[in-house]
Amino acid sequence: MKKPNFIIMLMDNMGYGDAGCFGSLQHRTPNLDHMATEGVKLTSFYSSSGVCTPSRASLMTGCYPRRVNMHVGGSDHECVLFPVNAKGLHPDEKSIATLLREVGYATGIIGKWHLGDQPEFLPTRHGFDSFFGCPYSEDMVPNEQRPGWPLLPLMRDEKVVEAPADRTTLTKRYTEEAQRFIRKNKEQPFFLYLAHAMPGSTDRPFASDGFDGKSANGPYGDAIEELDWSAGEIFRTLQEEGLDENTMVIWTSDNGAVGWMPRQGSNAPLKGWGYTTTEGGQRVPFIARWPGRVAAGAIFDDVATMMDIYPTLAGLAGAEMPADRTIDGHDFMPLLAGDPRAESAYxxxxxxxxxxxxxxxxxxxxxxxxxxxxxxxxxxxxxxxxxxxxxxxxxxxxxxxxxxxxxxxxxxxxxxxxxxxxxxxxxxxxxxxxxxxxxxxxxxxxxxxxxxxxxxxx
Structure with missing residues (x-):
């Protein structure tokens, strides 16, 4: 029996209430709404942190950020990793990409990494066959406070191919690159980590010409609606290539929407904003779709977290969990499948x-x-x-x-x-x-x- 494919689509700072299927009345998200009708929606799914680096470390390792010492940035006053930090995810950590590659998966990351920009910490050193994206956040560009920062690098594998990266076209280009990855690897099991840069960490998100100025919620809404388009393109590609029935797709966000003034994103009905430990900071939207394997149209409120993705994918792929270290996450496939006996370990x-x-x-x-x-x-x-x-x-x-x-x-x-x-x-x-x-x-x-x-x- 062929191993299943996995796609994780991770948004950056997208709020709990920013998609129609999670209550938004501002943003048009027909593809995500359709995904929710064909998949399972979790309403008490948590990121392991209110900020980017720790959250992504949990996704890659299945651990609390403190477990792997990625809960803060490269110095005492930094909450995430910044350009040219000496710190990164330890080379000895066994990422989910490494685990899957060991059992025959093609592995690729497209988008935002944010677990270290030094060569030793890049995705290609952490189990990914390929990388197309930026090594950190799209807001980390030279400015008056940080004049020495490098131009925002867009990388292919370990080579910078564009600097500064054109942020207005990132969502579009990341989507097209993801489609190429799927087609290239359709004859073998694959793991695609599509980590979008938007809506991002600036007070004015970016969108390509086809979406810029088109939403009812300014630049933020434009970015959200382009992300929805991206999800639709991924599903269209899976269907065209005959991969739909054997591919689990997970869609979520790294933390809640940020409380910019004036307000842009929404964490409604939750209290609080991104970058905090409030519900709005860490409870994030989650949808999983896999025809015939997850509970189509179901909504579950059991507690699950970003750390649970690691052991769940490992189990489905037949990969052995590392025996020499603690993994904090729990296999939540029974919950996704709608097993009435499923219980949250939390x-x-x-x-x-x-x-x-x-x-x-x-x-x-x-x-x-x-x-x-x-x-x-x-x-x-x-x-x-x-x-x-x-x-x-x-x-x-x-x-x-x-x-x-x-x-x-x-x-x-x-x-x-x-x-x-x-x-x-x-x-x-x-x-x-x-x-x-x-x-x-x-x-x-x-x-x-x-x-x-x-x-x-x-």
Whole structure:
């Protein structure tokens, strides 16, 4: 029996309420809406962080960002990796691409990487046969504050082929490259990681001429509607090549929409914005489609996370999970398939919300507890001198998705149980001011160099 193909489509900073099938009344997303009718929609799916680098590290490794020391950037004040950082995902980490390549998969990443721009950390050193995209975020360009940053590099494998990258055409070109990858590898099992740059991290997202100025929500809406077009093109290509029935497609976002002023994206009905540990910061839209294998048209509210994709794909591909390290994710294929016996492992073990190095919240089952903290960090540069005290807040998210009714006083037993889960997480994964033996190191190089047009990496 032929192994299934896998496609992960990951959006950048797209909100929970930005697609029609998740409630948007502004954005036209017919392809995603159709995907939801043919696939399964998860309404309590979480990114492992409110920012890019940690979230993507979890997707690649199946681990909490703190587990692999990718919860912060290259220096104490950086929340994500920046250009020419000495830090990156450790070469010894076994990415999902490495795992799948070992069992015969063609592996490709198209789009945003953001796990290190040094040669040792590039996707081609982490199990991907090919890479076409940018090594970090589309907003990381030279400016008055960062005049020494290199021009935004667009890379093919380990070579910069364009600098600065034309951001207006990234979605279009990434889609066309994805179509070529699918056609090229249609005779063997493949894993395609399509990590779009949009709507992105600037206050004015980019779209190509066919979508620019066409939506009811300005540049942000233009970008969303082009992303929907992209999804439709991927499905069209799968159908044309006869691959539709044997391909699992996952569509989600790396974290919630950012709270720009004036507002652009939407995390409705959730409270909070991207870059935080709020529901709006880390609960993200999720759709999986695989004809005949996932529960078509189903909507499940069980807790699942970005970390679960790793063991799920490994199991479906017949790949052995690494036995020499802890993987935090759980195989959630029974949930996607609609098995009535499926249970979320997080109901008993808890899911933990870290802001940089600080544990700030726990979810287990219907309950989310924001932890009482003497200094709750809310600035991305990690300055604890600005942090203020926070009291415990408990919400029943199944009955109160917008977190309007705080009920800690009414449920001291639930507070105690979730506080105990938080203590166990600290012992395993660490917290502000201390690490544990269960954490693995990030990679580091001594003399980081910029990725420049015309360079030759050896």
């Amino acid at each position: 109901d008993t073990r808890g899911f933990f919300f870290y802001y940089r190095d600080q544990l700030q919240a726990v979810r287990a089952g219907e309950w989310k507890l924001y932890l009482p903290l003497e200094q709750k960090l809310t600035n991305l540069d990690g300055d604890y001198s600005k942090a203020k005290p926070a009291v415990a807040e408990l919400y029943n998210l199944r009955n109160d998705i917008a977190e309007q009714r705080e009920v800690a006083a009414q449920h001291p037993d639930v507070v105690a149980r979730l506080m105990a889960l938080a203590d166990a997480a600290r012992a395993e994964l660490g917290d502000h001011g201390f690490e544990t033996a269960s954490q693995r190191p990030a990679g580091r190089v001594d003399n980081p160099t910029p990725r420049l047009l015309g360079e030759v990496i050896t």
